[in-house]
């Protein structure tokens with residue numbers, strides 16, 4: 001029997017996305033900051049308690065806006081985990097910053113808070129915690145340390161919509177935060193993102209940088225007579241077509257999350273025995289974190305075992321994938337890294353495998369994944 005391939009991820013429609021795109025066309029406004037942009041921004045702002053929210057063309061763009069808002073200068077240092085996506089670092093490297101990488105926790109890819117203080121120098125400007133798999137970093141000590149040393153905290157909450165830290169929404173804790181609506185995230189618009197501004201100090205300037213360095217947003221609100229070039233900036237805002245798609249998804253956020261949680265816990269319950277038998281580790285969720293079912297991953301005992309599992313699943317038409325290669329050892333940055341070994345970041349890169357998890361993953365397909373993982377470890381016969 002030829003098995004249907006199970007992809008790792010699949011973009012999806014949750015409700016009214018196509019209808020809203022049609023409305024955007026009918027409204028006769030396709031550029032940014034129209035009705036659907038406003039709706040989405042207001043929704044996100046009030047649901048998560050951001051002081052200000054600006055839709056962006058990507059999570060990457062939101063991080064780049066954050067680096068501009070911080071006025072990062074060549075030689076400034078920014079601390080972030082090595083186990084993250086290139087955009088976390090690129091946003092600051094583009095402004096000339098030196099990236100100082102901190103290792104992951106042994107049992108979780110998130111940064112090890114206890115190793116931050118030793119990395120702070122007079123040139124340090126910011127700490128960028130990344131909430132891997134939508135699981136919160138330990139934010140309280142990070143915010144305290146930042147306050148002691150007058151540093152900014154930029155949350156890379158690209159994966160963390162709907163997650164909380166001690167009950168507080170992620171993205172609402174740092175001075176600035178980036179969310180992503182890339183098609184691989186929980187809530188999608190193809191490409192897309194959000195800059196959350198939580199420190200009012202940045203609010204006015206964020207809007208100007210967003211709109212090509214002009215005060216056009218204030219002009220639209222009737223606050224200034226004409227709009228002018230008042231600062232640096234770029235085109236960071238998405239078109240209304242993107243915002244319309246996003247609005248369709250945001251309205252269904254609870255339905256989407258409910259489904260992802262069901263899938264996530266299905267994996268967790270079904271694979272728990274493998275962890276109990278010491279084969280592989282399931283995701284660790286600290287007490288302070290409520291996650292968002294963004295990623296279901298396993299940590300294998302070695303790279304060889306992980307690659308073997310990927311191969312075993314692939315033979316059964318199941319696409320499971322590793323994740324980040326540590327940035328401190330990347331072809332681009334290794335020569336600029338200060339040479340410290342970051343063993344836990346390397347370990348997660350070698351041993352982590354992500355299983356298919358997406359809105360339209362049906363129960364029989366998920367069972368196939370569970371059976372295939374189980375048979376890899378136990379040699380049990382594969383269900384036909």
Ligand SMILES: *Cc1c(COP(=O)(O)O)cnc(C)c1O
Pocket residue numbers: 057058059060061084085087088130156158159179180181182191192193
């Ligand atoms: C997805 C992601 C980004 C980038 O977001 P885009 O919208 O794809 O630009 C940045 N950081 C992390 C941790 C991500 O997962």
